[in-house]
Amino acid sequence: MDPGVPHQQDAMNMTKALEALSPYLDTPRRTVVQIESLVVSVVGLLFLQLMLGPWRRRSGHWSLQEWMVTNSNPSKLVADYMRVQMEERGADQGHNEPFDFDPITMKGYRYLFWPRPRHDLLLTGENVKLEDGAITIKEIWDMTFDDSLLKTTQGASSKLKNVCLSFALSYLLRRRFFGMDCAEAGFPETRKFVLMGLLAEEDQANHYSKGFQIIEKKFQEVPALVWNEIVSCLRKQSSGGPLTNGEAALHLNDDVHGEFSQTLRNSQTVVMLLWHIATEYCSMASSHDQEADIESGPLPDLKMQIENYKQVAVTLSRYCAYLISFVPELLPGNSADIFYVFNDMLLEGRRVLPQGKPSRDELLKVITDSESSSSSGGSNGNGDDNTTTNNNNNEDSIFIKGLKLGRDLEKKDVLGRWKLMAEFWAETIVYIAPSDNVAAHMERLAQGGEFLTHIWALLTHAGILKRD
Numbered sequence: 001m002d003p004g005v006p007h008q009q010d011a012m013n014m015t016k017a018l019e020a021l022s023p024y025l026d027t028p029r030r031t032v033v034q035i036e037s038l039v040v041s042v043v044g045l046l047f048l049q050l051m052l053g054p055w056r057r058r059s060g061h062w063s064l065q066e067w068m069v070t071n072s073n074p075s076k077l078v079a080d081y082m083r084v085q086m087e088e089r090g091a092d093q094g095h096n097e098p099f100d101f102d103p104i105t106m107k108g109y110r111y112l113f114w115p116r117p118r119h120d121l122l123l124t125g126e127n128v129k130l131e132d133g134a135i136t137i138k139e140i141w142d143m144t145f146d147d148s149l150l151k152t153t154q155g156a157s158s159k160l161k162n163v164c165l166s167f168a169l170s171y172l173l174r175r176r177f178f179g180m181d182c183a184e185a186g187f188p189e190t191r192k193f194v195l196m197g198l199l200a201e202e203d204q205a206n207h208y209s210k211g212f213q214i215i216e217k218k219f220q221e222v223p224a225l226v227w228n229e230i231v232s233c234l235r236k237q238s239s240g241g242p243l244t245n246g247e248a249a250l251h252l253n254d255d256v257h258g259e260f261s262q263t264l265r266n267s268q269t270v271v272m273l274l275w276h277i278a279t280e281y282c283s284m285a286s287s288h289d290q291e292a293d294i295e296s297g298p299l300p301d302l303k304m305q306i307e308n309y310k311q312v313a314v315t316l317s318r319y320c321a322y323l324i325s326f327v328p329e330l331l332p333g334n335s336a337d338i339f340y341v342f343n344d345m346l347l348e349g350r351r352v353l354p355q356g357k358p359s360r361d362e363l364l365k366v367i368t369d370s371e372s373s374s375s376s377g378g379s380n381g382n383g384d385d386n387t388t389t390n391n392n393n394n395e396d397s398i399f400i401k402g403l404k405l406g407r408d409l410e411k412k413d414v415l416g417r418w419k420l421m422a423e424f425w426a427e428t429i430v431y432i433a434p435s436d437n438v439a440a441h442m443e444r445l446a447q448g449g450e451f452l453t454h455i456w457a458l459l460t461h462a463g464i465l466k467r468d
Contacts, residue, residue, distance in 0.1 A: 072178050074171065074174075075171070075174045075175050075177075075178050075180060076178070076180065077112075078112050078171045078172065078174075078175060079175045079180040079181055079182075079183070081112055081134070082112075082172070082182070082183045082184055083181060083183040085110055085183070085184075086183040086184055086187065087183075089187070101189035101192060101193075103189075103192055103193045103194075103196045103197025103198075103200075104196070104197060104200065105141060106137050106138060106141040106165075106197075107138070107141075108138075108189065109137055109138060109189070109193060110136040110137065110138050111136060111137045111165075111168040111169070111171075111172060112134055112135070112136055112137075112168060112171055113135045113136060113137055113139075113140055113164050113165075113167055113168045113171075114134060114135040114167075136168075137164065137165055137168050140161060140164045141161060169461055172460075172461065173457055173460055173461070176438045176460060177438050177439075177442050179438075182460065182463070182465060184463055185460075185463035185464070185465050186240075186463055187463060188240070190461075190462060190463035191237075191238060191240070191462045191463055191464070192238075193461065193462070194234075194458060194461050194462035195234060195235055195238055195462070198458075198461070199231050199234070204228065204231075208227065208231065222451060223311065223312075223315060225308050225311055225312050226311070226312050226315050226316060226426075229312045229422055229423070229426040230426045230429060230430065230455070232426065233423065233426040233427050233429075233430050234430060234462070236248065237430070237464075242467060242468040243430060243431045243434070243464070243467045243468075244427060244431065245264055245268060245271060245427070245428060245431045245432075246264055246271065246275070246424045246427055246428055246431075247261070247264060248423075248427055249420060249423040249424040249426075249427050250264075250420070250424070252423065253416060253419060253420040253423065254412075254416060256412075256420065259408070260405070260408070263275065263401075263405055267333060267337075267341070268331065268332045268333060268431075268432060269324060269331065269332075269333055269337070269338045269341050269342070270341060270398060271428075272320045272321075272324060272428060272432075273321075273324065273341070273342065273345055273398050273402060274398060274401055274402045274405055275317065275402070275405070275421070275424060275425070275428075276317045276318075276320060276321045276402070277345075277398075277399060277402025277403060277405070277406060278402050278403075278405035278406035278409055278421075279313055279314060279317040279406070279421055279425075280314075280317070280406070281360075281363055281402070281403055281405075281406025281407065281409075281410070282406050282409055282410055282417060282418075282421070283310070283314050284358075284359070284360055284363070285360045285406075285410055302415060305415060305419075306414055306415055306418055308422075309415070309418035309419045309421070309422040310418045310422075312422035312425065312426065313418055313421035313422040313424075313425050316422075316425035316426065316428070316429055317421070317425055319429075319451065320425070320428065320429070320432075323432075323450075323452060324338060324342050325342060327444075327450060327452075328342075329437060329440045330432075330435060330437065330440055330441065330444070330450065330452055330453070330456075331432055332432055332435075332467075341398070344397075344398070345397070345398045345399050348397045348398070348399040348400075349399045352366050352369075352399065352400075353366065363403055363406075364407070366400070366403060367400065367403050367404055367407060370396060370400045409421070429452070429455060430455065430459070431467060432452070433452055433455040433456045433459050434456065434459055434464060434465055434466050434467050435456060441453045441456050441457075445457075
């Protein structure tokens with residue numbers, strides 16, 4: 001018997017069945033073919049996923065390993081080169097004495113632009129050769145570029161030099177990913193390179209566009225006022241010394257250090273939450289009393305100053321709150337501890353505040369209720385309250401302490417209040433940026449970079465690797 005006959009019979013039965021369903025299907029044969037094709041495709045995709053999934057995981061892991069192997073060798077070369085340079089510099093001049101460095105002309109700065117030996121590299125028709133074949137920024141800055149040969153607009157030679165400097169800085173930064181020593185950190189010319197070169201004062205009118213182009217254009221998304229305040233804070237650190245978490249701002253603004261210094265005697269997370277709540281309180285109360293009089297009065301210059309400081313303070317305050325909530329791994333301290341502290345603060349705020357955006361009067365009522373509760377439950381036999389300076393009871397929650405801090409700041413004159421908060425938050429951003437969690441920062445750079453990550457990179461180039 002012909003073995004194909006049963007199959008032919010089955011096919012005829014299927015055709016008859018489809019014809020019987022023809023009133024319900026416009027194109028019965030096409031529909032069945034599409035369904036069969038879909039099923040086959042799904043089965044095929046599942047099979048490929050089953051077979052290729054482990055390979056994909058191994059491939060991704062191998063790609064990371066390959067990147068590390070490829071980049072660790074030049075990073076090691078750069079680290080060793082900079083170590084030798086700093087040893088020679090220290091032996092000749094001493095660690096703390098001035099040396100002949102100029103961050104504008106790059107005189108004295110021998111950052112490697114091309115660390116691999118390569119004698120045949122041509123830049124403008126002439127070979128740049130060193131004994132080991134490496135090329136430094138000094139050699140590039142000493143060259144004369146002809147814009148006509150570059151076939152582009154005037155000033156292209158300067159842009160080309162900045163591109164070369166950007167390459168050199170990327171090699172220097174890459175050392176941190178591999179845990180290699182940054183030998184130039186701590187030398188005065190390293191900090192001078194950033195403060196007087198990348199962030200030269202004469203470039204402030206252009207919002208430090210040169211520094212943006214060399215480091216990372218992501219900085220251009222930051223409001224100019226905010227960036228200027230951060231640069232101003234960095235300049236105050238030009239003499240070296242440990243970074244501070246707001247103490248300098250308290251000392252420089254009518255010396256209110258004694259009045260508010262207790263807010264800094266906490267973990268950095270708590271400090272930022274206290275001042276964030278206080279900043280939001282003051283922002284919410286901006287239409288009240290003295291500030292309202294300034295806004296309606298004939299003092300446009302004063303009003304502009306207030307608005308500028310306010311923008312800086314509120315912007316950086318909310319950015320720090322974002323970091324606590326979403327990127328705690330970039331901050332000082334343990335990420336889990338940061339999460340629990342932040343979560344407790346949120347729960348307390350939801351407990352004591354009505355739903356919706358609270359008013360200033362509602363916030364004041366929360367403070368009053370807290371003080372009333374503290375007075376009735378915490379007085380001693382003499383009728384004295386167990387409260388600390390500024391009516392901050394030791395048993396108060398972070399949320400209540402933050403509100404009380406905001407109320408105390410509101411008592412200051414408007415300009416002084418916002419100037420203090422703007423400088424405090426700029427100092428805080430600089431303080432929290434140094435970090436040894438290089439992997440977290442590198443992951444952020446691969447995604448475009450957090451603003452804090454770019455500050456971290458900038459401080460690395462300035463030789464500021466730690467807070468102390």
